[in-house]
Amino acid sequence: MQVAPQRQASGEPFAAAIARRMLSQGASAAGRDVPEAELESLRTRAAGLAPGISLSRASVTQGLAHQQIMAATSIENLWAGDADMQLIARETSAKAIGGLQSTADGDGDGEDDAEGDASRPRG
């Protein structure tokens, strides 16, 4: 998995995510002619947003995988007795667990990293 340089630091700078969103909304994509003054204004506004909020990308990815497992449980509950939907629930859960293992692996390649092996329970 290719990791953008800004995400290789210890934490995901969420102000950056907001800034990117602001640019998506306000200035849109590269190629559009955005006046430098407007860009500077966006930079300034971005600088004032949520300073200090910094969470690791792995935490967010794991949180999303856990929610996917919760979604699978909801599907299982809502369509109890529906064989097709029970299969969907199982597939949803299995893929989420695969995602969690990939995140725990650290590099997303689906294979164990040396430093992660010692603490990870074996099935």
Next chain:
Amino acid sequence: MPKATQAGRAGDQSMIPLFQISVKPGLREPPVQLICQSLTVDGEMLLWVDGVNAQDPVVIPLSAVSSTKLLTDFETFMDAHKSIARRVLLAGAGEISPTIAARAVSAMAADPRLDATDALELVNGQALDLLDADAQSAAYFWGAAGPVSFAAVAGAA
């Protein structure tokens, strides 16, 4: 609903809260309403904007979004549109997020002519557009200065 109340209701981590946010794709384009699931990480409530790339998600803090509306939670939403939701989830084959599922269900509820495959194609395309815009705008924002310079500006790295 006040944001603090929304956050309080949505902070229950035994469910998947769904929010609606307004996103303006461009300066001259009208805003679109997007359903996003929220999650809480280290006490920070986040909204997952793209809904498709869990390995490299575009997330924003709920506190930073000026206009949000707590819709409901995923299970309640699916239950309220059970017939449509079944079709969407079957078409998604276990590979779609609650965000994408809810967006597709919402699209089908609004336009009965859409079938589940079309609805998923629509919302997945929209999500990829969001990712693309995010990547392009990030590149534009950082420009030649690079992300290190940005981190210094943002003070958040």
